Each structure stands twice: as structure tokens, then as C-alpha cells.
Amino acid sequence: xxxxxxxxxxxxxxxxxxxxxxxxxxxxxxxxxxxxxxxxxxxxxxxxxxxxxxxxxxxxxxxxxxxxxxxxxxxxxxxxxxxxxxxxxxxxxxxxxxxxxxxxxxxxxxxxxxxxxxxxxxxxxxxxxxxxxxxxxxxxxxxxxxxxxxxxxxxxxxxxxxxxxxxxxxxxxxxxxxxxxxxxxxxxxxxxxxxxxxxxxxxxxxxxxxxxxxxxxxxxxxxxxxxxxxxxxxxxxxxxxxxxxxxxxxxxxxxxxxxxxxxxxxxxxxxxxxxxxxxxxxxxxxxxxxxxxxxxxxxxxxxxxxxxxxxxxxxxxxxxxxxxxxxxxxxxxxxxxxxxxxxxxxxxxxxxxxxxxxxxxxxxxxxxxxxxxxxxxxxxxxxxxxxxxxxxxxxxxxxxxxxxxxxxxxxxxxxxxxxxxxxxxxxxxxxxxxxxxxxxxxxxxxxxxxxxxxxxxxxxxxxxxxxxxxxxxxxxxxxxxxxxxxxxxxxxxxxxxxxxxxxxxxxxxxxxxxxxxxxxxxxxxxxxxxxxxxxxxxxxxxxxxxxxxxxxxxxxxxxxxxxxxxxxxxxxxxxxxxxxxxxxxxxxxxxxxxxxxxxxxxxxxxxxxxxxxxxxxxxxxxxxxxxxxxxxxxxxxxxxxxxxxxxxxxxxxxxxxxxxxxxxxxxxxxxxxxxxxxxxxxxxxxxxxxxxxxxxxxxxxxxxxxxxxxxxxxxxxxxxxxxxxxxxxx
Numbered sequence: 001x002x003x004x005x006x007x008x009x010x011x012x013x014x015x016x017x018x019x020x021x022x023x024x025x026x027x028x029x030x031x032x033x034x035x036x037x038x039x040x041x042x043x044x045x046x047x048x049x050x051x052x053x054x055x056x057x058x059x060x061x062x063x064x065x066x067x068x069x070x071x072x073x074x075x076x077x078x079x080x081x082x083x084x085x086x087x088x089x090x091x092x093x094x095x096x097x098x099x100x101x102x103x104x105x106x107x108x109x110x111x112x113x114x115x116x117x118x119x120x121x122x123x124x125x126x127x128x129x130x131x132x133x134x135x136x137x138x139x140x141x142x143x144x145x146x147x148x149x150x151x152x153x154x155x156x157x158x159x160x161x162x163x164x165x166x167x168x169x170x171x172x173x174x175x176x177x178x179x180x181x182x183x184x185x186x187x188x189x190x191x192x193x194x195x196x197x198x199x200x201x202x203x204x205x206x207x208x209x210x211x212x213x214x215x216x217x218x219x220x221x222x223x224x225x226x227x228x229x230x231x232x233x234x235x236x237x238x239x240x241x242x243x244x245x246x247x248x249x250x251x252x253x254x255x256x257x258x259x260x261x262x263x264x265x266x267x268x269x270x271x272x273x274x275x276x277x278x279x280x281x282x283x284x285x286x287x288x289x290x291x292x293x294x295x296x297x298x299x300x301x302x303x304x305x306x307x308x309x310x311x312x313x314x315x316x317x318x319x320x321x322x323x324x325x326x327x328x329x330x331x332x333x334x335x336x337x338x339x340x341x342x343x344x345x346x347x348x349x350x351x352x353x354x355x356x357x358x359x360x361x362x363x364x365x366x367x368x369x370x371x372x373x374x375x376x377x378x379x380x381x382x383x384x385x386x387x388x389x390x391x392x393x394x395x396x397x398x399x400x401x402x403x404x405x406x407x408x409x410x411x412x413x414x415x416x417x418x419x420x421x422x423x424x425x426x427x428x429x430x431x432x433x434x435x436x437x438x439x440x441x442x443x444x445x446x447x448x449x450x451x452x453x454x455x456x457x458x459x460x461x462x463x464x465x466x467x468x469x470x471x472x473x474x475x476x477x478x479x480x481x482x483x484x485x486x487x488x489x490x491x492x493x494x495x496x497x498x499x500x501x502x503x504x505x506x507x508x509x510x511x512x513x514x515x516x517x518x519x520x521x522x523x524x525x526x527x528x529x530x531x532x533x534x535x536x537x538x539x540x541x542x543x544x545x546x547x548x549x550x551x552x553x554x555x556x557x558x559x560x561x562x563x564x565x566x567x568x569x570x571x572x573x574x575x576x577x578x579x580x581x582x583x584x585x586x587x588x589x590x591x592x593x594x595x596x597x598x599x600x601x602x603x604x605x606x607x608x609x610x611x612x613x614x615x616x617x618x619x620x621x622x623x624x625x626x627x628x629x630x631x632x633x634x635x636x637x638x639x640x641x642x643x644x645x646x647x648x649x650x651x652x653x654x655x656x657x658x659x660x661x662x663x664x665x666x667x668x669x670x671x672x673x674x675x676x677x678x679x680x681x682x683x684x685x686x687x688x689x690x691x692x693x694x695x696x697x698x699x700x701x702x703x704x705x706x707x708x709x710x711x712x713x714x715x716x717x718x719x720x721x722x723x724x725x726x727x728x729x730x
Contacts, residue, residue, distance in 0.1 A: 009328075009338035009374050012389060015046045016342065016360070016368030046369050046382060048087040052077070056361035058100050058348045065352065065379065067108040070361060071098035078123070080108050083381040092127065095119075100348075102143045102150075104170075112150055112170075114141040120152065120168065134166050142208045146216050147232050149176065153205035153220060157183060163205045165220055179230055181205050183222045207257050214263025221254025227268060229280075241283060243270065255296040256320075261304055267318065269297025275320050277331065287334050295322040299349045303328065303375065305430065317375070319358075321349045326358065328375070340370050355379045356438065377438040386440045413437065413444035421445075424453040474512060490553070490562040493569055497553055497562055504551045 003010050052072030059070035067089070068081040078092040089108075097116040104110040109125040118138065121131045136154040143150055150168040157163055163183035167176040183203025207221040217238070218230040225243040230236065243254070256269035265286075266278045273291035291297060303317040318331040323345040328337045344364040351358055356375035360368040371378060371385055378385040421427045421436075421443065429436050435446040455462075490497045552558055561567045570576060 009372065011338055011340045012371045012373070012385075013340075014044055014369040014371050014385070015050060016362070016364065016366045044385075044388070046086070047081050047083075049079070050081065050088075050369070051364075051366040052079070053365065055363045055365075056347065056367050057098055059350045059359050059361040059367065060101070060103055061350055061352055061359070062103055062108055063106040065381070068359065069101070069103065069108050069111065070367065071101060071113070072361065073097055078113075083379070086381065092123070094121070099138070100141050102141055104143060112141065112143065114138045114152065120150070122170075132168070136164070138166075139204060140207045142210055144210050144216070144218070144232060145212055149232075151179075151208050151210070151218070153208050155204035156202045163203055163222065165205055165208065177235075179218070179220070179235070181220050181222060181228050182224075182226075184224050206254055209257035209259050209266075211259040211263045213261040214259070217259075217263070219257050219259065219266065221257050221268065223253040225252055225254060225270060227254060227257065227266070241266075241278065243268065243276070244285065253296075256298060256300045258300040258302065260302055267300045267302070267320075269300055269320060271296040273297060273322060275300065277318075287331070289320070289327075289329060289334055291320060291322050291325065291327065293322060293324045295324055297322055298347070301349070301351050302331070303351065305354050305376070319349070319351065321346060323347070326360075326370075328372075338372065338374075342368055352379050357382070373438060375438075377440050377442070380441065383440050390439075412447045414447055414450045415439065415442055416445050416450070417442040424450070424457050426453055474515070477508070477512065492565055492567065493562050495571075496569060500552050 002013050047068070052070075052074070054072070054074040056070055056072035059068065061068050061083075066083055068083055070079050070081075071077070071094075072079070076094045076097045078094065078098065080089045080091075081087065082089045094113070094115070095117075096119065098113045099116050101111055101113040104112060111123045113121045113123060115121060116137075118134050118136070119131050120134060120138075122129045134152060134154065136156045138152045138154050140153045141150065148169060148171040150170060152166040152168065154164050154166060158180070160180070162180040165179040165181060167178060168174075169176050183205060203223045205220050205222055209219045209221075211217045211219075216232060218232055220228050220230070222228070227241040227243070228237055229239045229241070231238050243252070252270040252272040252274070254268060255271050256267075258267045260266070264280055266280060268276050268278065270276075273294045273296070275289040275291065275297060276285040277287040278285050297320055299319070299321040301319040303319055315333075316331040317328055317337060319326065319328050321327070325339055325341045326346070326349060327339045329335060330337060340358075342360065342362060344362045346360050346362045346368075348361040349358060350360070355377060356372040357379050358370040358372070360370075362368055371389070373386070373389050377383075416424075416426075418427065418441075421430070426436070426445065426449075430438075430443065435449050437444040553562070
């Protein structure tokens with residue numbers, strides 16, 4: 001993408017930068033070398049195969065904006081591009097060159113083409129539908145939607161010496177009576193009217209225009225420089241507009257006509273490169289513009305957005321083009337706005353509605369596409385161009401960017417769509433000021449302008465602003481509390497500082513909650529501050545009057561507590577654990593209680609059971625007793641100092657605890673008891689805790705029942721009977 005001009009309004013060349021590309025057989029080696037060129041690799045291909053082998057003649061965009069049809073040569077053919085896919089849909093060949101054409105439907109499926117051999121062809125989606133021939137060569141082609149007639153101005157005169165505009169009625173399917181326009185006749189003195197109908201000096205109707213958006217008048221421009229207006233309902237001439245005479249060239253032929261959408265203005269272009277703007281109520285031109293090169297004007301386009309109203313106050317733009325240059329200027333003051341001059345001659349210019357895209361049919365293999373960002377956003381089928389232009393404008397090192405420094409393109413701007421602009425009554429500023437910059441499907445509006453327009457359109461906006469300011473103030477106070485991994489900048493007592501900060505944040509959250517419940521007013525904040533100042537201080541807290549606003553951590557009176565190592569708190573000390581029992585470490589070993597140590601001394605004094613133990617068992621240390629209940633007094637401090645307690649010790653025990661016999665501590669005592677149990681013949685317990693059970697067989701024989709005992713089928717009298725007479729066995 002390159003900038004085509006250096007004016008205040010940049011025009012970017014999207015495609016068609018080269019005038020006449022070299023032949024394929026000559027640049028094959030060059031194409032291979034361009035693969036390593038970054039500029040060639042970053043090029044933008046807008047449409048696939050957007051061009052012809054020799055030249056293009058006419059290009060038009062469908063009404064729905066989805067398709068683009070163009071005609072060209074050589075060989076004569078028709079191209080249809082699917083704009084949403086950015087690709088060539090199909091191509092169709094014709095017998096002769098297409099001079100111009102019109103799309104009859106909202107898409108590409110129906111079209112009418114004027115051929116250079118006096119043929120008029122009707123094309124549909126399936127191909128050529130019908131072709132007919134006109135008596136003389138056609139100069140232009142227009143379509144009247146209200147009467148479904150194709151209007152074809154022609155060269156030469158009829159037998160009465162009048163020029164003709166052929167009417168092909170597509171509804172009836174035949175030619176109607178032609179419009180007869182005065183073109184000056186032929187040799188009126190020698191041979192009479194119409195004797196030389198095809199002479200080289202015979203007059204002609206060059207161009208036609210239809211005011212389809214308003215009164216539907218027909219305008220025909222002639223070779224005499226006059227414009228005739230016809231009413232299609234009565235098929236009569238309603239007026240003639242005579243062009244002013246040029247002091248040097250005399251009268252010049254009309255080459256372009258265009259009605260404004262209001263129907264009250266008419267723009268004319270002649271063969272000398274002059275453009276005149278007329279009000280239909282006055283024969284005096286409102287404005288006169290010179291194209292500058294002296295070539296016939298080929299296209300005149302009013303650049304009016306379809307979304308704007310007729311009563312808009314925006315400065316309208318108008319586009320005029322000859323074969324050398326395209327100019328866009330102000331339709332009211334005539335001030336030059338921007339221009340673009342391609343390297344090749346142009347045959348036709350098409351504007352994509354409601355956008356800044358211009359497509360051309362020109363002499364050259366590749367068709368041109370130009371993008372004017374300030375004219376309008378890029379069409380929706382190539383919306384990526386807006387991003388590319390923005391990136392180029394923000395890069396000051398880009399040689400192809402517009403002369404703007406980085407960072408001042410869209411700073412302090414708000415994006416609004418066209419519907420939002422209408423709601424704020426800002427749609428009349430489109431294209432008139434730099435405060436509205438087109439971008440994609442909307443505009444960037446200056447923030448100050450947006451806020452003022454929003455306040456004017458919505459008088460109750462101050463309440464929303466008030467709520468917004470309150471919310472911003474609360475969020476600003478909460479900003480320091482949102483981060484959970486906030487570090488405290490202290491040297492010592494870090495845990496204490498974090499605990500204090502957590503307590504302050506909790507109090508601040510409660511305060512913010514009260515503020516929200518009371519409406520969030522500033523006066524409520526002051527009331528809360530006074531309440532906190534007058535409330536009584538809690539136990540363990542500092543005085544509320546002496547407490548600084550930033551908290552205890554920033555109080556100079558406690559600065560040495562978090563900076564000096566002499567004030568460091570020893571969390572492993574006995575005093576700290578006594579004050580903070582929940583933070584006492586659980587990994588430290590705990591000593592035995594006084595009762596456990598007394599029992600241990602008694603077992604150490606007895607030598608009866610220890611005499612049976614082996615030397616290996618004596619060398620083994622005593623097994624550590626399990627931990628007892630938490631309500632007993634701990635002797636960890638005594639054991640830690642290495643001193644044994646002397647004298648009687650107080651113990652706290654429960655009165656309901658049963659007196660348990662002393663457990664066997666030594667291995668010898670356990671073995672002796674095991675032998676006694678085995679001698680008695682009863683089940684015993686092994687060292688590992690398993691139960692041993694012995695069985696003694698009994699002799700088989702009839703058991704003698706004791707006398708006086710009644711027969712009972714129940715083997716176990718302790719088992720409850722299932723019968724109803726439970727008391728019989730008692």
C-alpha cells in the first residue's frame with residue numbers, strides 16, 4: 001500500500017501500482033527473486049485476478065455490495081467477483097467489446113450490455129439470454145426502474161434531423177417510440193434535413209441521466225452542449241438547459257450528467273474538462289470547476305452516504321474524473337479536497353457506497369483500487385484495510401505511512417456506530433471535522449465532544465456520573481487490598497506486621513461495606529470517621545487519637561519494633577508459647593509426666609524380673625511410654641534442663657480413673673507368666689499378640705442326665721426361647 005498523493009487527505013493505492021507489468025516470459029526470473037523481498041511478501045492482493053489481459057472498459061458494484069462486475073478486453077470478456085470471498089466467481093466471453101453495462105438486479109444475475117457493434121445483450125446467471133440490434137451506434141446506457149425501460153442515446157439523426165434515444169421496454173419486450181432530441185440536424189442548406197444521417201458532423205445524444213430518487217425526470221446531454229429534460233409519464237420535453245459559451249472554445253459537447261439525490265441539483269461535464277453545478281430553478285450555474293487537463297469528463301459521482309438525511313448540514317463531496325485524474329472537491333464552496341492521478345488512462349470509476357473505496361477500469365492489465373480513509377471506512381468485505389492503515393499511520397518509520405507521529409492517531413477517542421451517532425445527534429458532523437474519524441463500521445469521536453453530546457441528550461446523566469465517581473473512589477481505596485500477595489517492607493517481626501496489616505484491611509472492608517449501605521456520600525464518610533475517632537479503644541489497641549491515618553506500621557513511635565533486631569520476637573521461647581498457645585510448634589519432643597517418671601523409677605528399683613533377662617535385653621533402652629491425656633502437667637522444662645525432680649510432685653488426675661495393675665516392663669517377667677498360663681492348660685497370648693487355643697478330645701459315651709432335671713431341648717439356657725410360653729422354663 002502506497003500513498004498516491006501528499007495532500008492533507010491521503011489516498012492509498014491498494015492495487016494497480018504498476019502501469020504495464022512486464023510479460024510473464026520476461027519476469028519469471030524476477031518473480032523468483034522477489035520471494036525474498038519483504039515488500040513483495042507483505043503486499044496486499046485485494047481481489048483475485050482483478051484485471052484483464054489488455055484493458056478494462058467498465059466496472060460496477062452490485063446494489064447489495066456483494067458482487068463486482070467488470071468488462072474488458074482482450075479477448076472481450078466479463079468478470080464477476082464475489083467480494084465476500086475476495087475471489088473471481090466466473091468469467092464469460094462475448095463476441096465484441098462491451099462499451100458499458102447496467103445491473104438490472106440487486107446482484108449480478110441480471111444485466112444489460114451495450115456492445116460496440118450496435119448490439120444490446122441481456123445476460124442472466126445462465127449466460128446470454130437475448131440480444132437485439134439498434135439502428136445506430138449507442139453512446140450511453142441507462143435504466144429507468146420505474147418504467148422498466150433501457151434508455152440508449154445514439155449518434156446521428158433520423159429522417160427529421162433529430163437525435164434519438166432508444167427505449168427498450170423490458171416488461172413488454174419490444175422497442176417503444178424513441179425520445180427525439182434536438183441535436184442541430186445536418187446539412188440543412190444543400191440537401192435538406194436528414195440527407196446525411198450518418199455524416200461525421202451529424203449531431204448526437206451523448207449521455208443520459210435519471211433522477212430515480214426524486215421526481216424521475218430524464219436528462220439528455222447533446223453534442224450542442226444543451227441538456228433536455230423529459231417527463232417519462234407524458235413523454236414530452238419539459239425544459240432545455242443551454243450551457244454557457246466558452247470565450248475560446250465556444251460551445252462544447254456534454255460528456256457527463258448526474259442528478260443529486262434531492263433532484264434539485266444537476267452536475268454537468270463537457271468535453272473541455274469543465275464541470276458546472278446547476279439548480280434546476282435557475283439557468284445560471286452555481287459553481288464552475290476546471291479539471292485541469294482539458295480531457296472530456298467521464299464520471300461525476302455525488303459522494304452522499306445512504307445513511308444520511310437530505311437535511312444534513314455536512315459538507316457534501318463530489319467526484320469528477322477524466323482519463324487522467326480523479327478529483328474530489330467540496331460541492332458548495334468548490335474547494336479542492338483530494339485527488340489521485342494513476343499512471344495509466346482511466347475509462348470508468350466506481351464508488352463503493354458508504355465507504356472510502358474507489359474502483360477503476362483503466363488501460364492496463366491490472367485494475368486500480370484506491371482507499372481514502374477520511375472519506376469513509378473500508379467496505380465490510382475488506383474491513384482489514386482499516387487496521388492496516390492504522391498500523392501504517394502509527395509507525396513513524398514506515399516510508400508509505402501518512403505523516404503523523406506515533407500515538408496521536410486515536411488517542412482520547414471513543415468508537416461509535418452510525419446508530420449511536422444518530423442518538424447523540426452527531427451524524428451531521430460526518431466528513432466535516434477531524435473530531436469524527438471513520439473506522440470500520442463506525443467512527444472515532446473525540447472524548448470531550450462525546451461527553452458533551454451525551455450530557456445534552458440525557459439531562460439525567462449527572463446521577464450516573466455521581467454513581468460512577470463514587471464507585472471509582474471506592475475502587476481506588478480497595479486497590480491496595482485487592483492484591484493478596486502484598487509484601488511488607490520490614491526487617492524484623494514480619495509475621496507481626498502481616499498480622500497487623502490483615503487486621504487493618506478487615507476493618508477497612510467493614511468500613512467500605514457501611515459506606516455502600518449508606519449511599520457512599522462524602523458526608524457519610526466524614527460521619528464514620530468522627531464515630532471511629534470518638535469510640536472507645538479496644539483492648540490491646542493503641543489510642544485512636546494518637547493512631548495515624550496510615551496505620552500502626554507507619555507510626556514513628558513503633559518504627560524500631562520492625563527495624564531494630566533487639567526488638568525481634570523469639571517465637572520459640574516459653575513465654576511466647578504461653579501467650580500464643582495456638583502457634584506453639586508441634587514438632588518439639590515432649591517429656592514424661594511426674595506419674596510416668598515415678599513408675600519408671602519403681603521398675604528400675606525392682607531386680608526380680610530383670611535377673612532373668614539377658615545381657616542384650618538389659619542393654620536395650622526402655623520403651624517410651626505413650627502420650628497421656630492433655631490435662632496432665634508437662635515436665636518438658638525439667639527434662640530439658642537435665643535435672644531430676646526430687647521430693648514429692650503434685651499430679652492432677654481424675655478421681656474416676658480405676659487403679660490399674662502395673663504392667664510388665666521386662667521380657668523375663670512376660671516369659672514367666674507365659675509358662676504359668678501354659679501349665680494351667682488354658683489359652684494364652686504369645687509375644688506377638690496372637691491367641692493360642694488348645695482342644696482336648698473327650699471319650700464317646702452316653703451322658704447320664706441328672707435326676708430332678710426336666711428335659712429341655714435348648715442346649716444353651718442363656719438363649720431366649722422363641723415360643724410364647726417363656727416362663728415355663730423358669
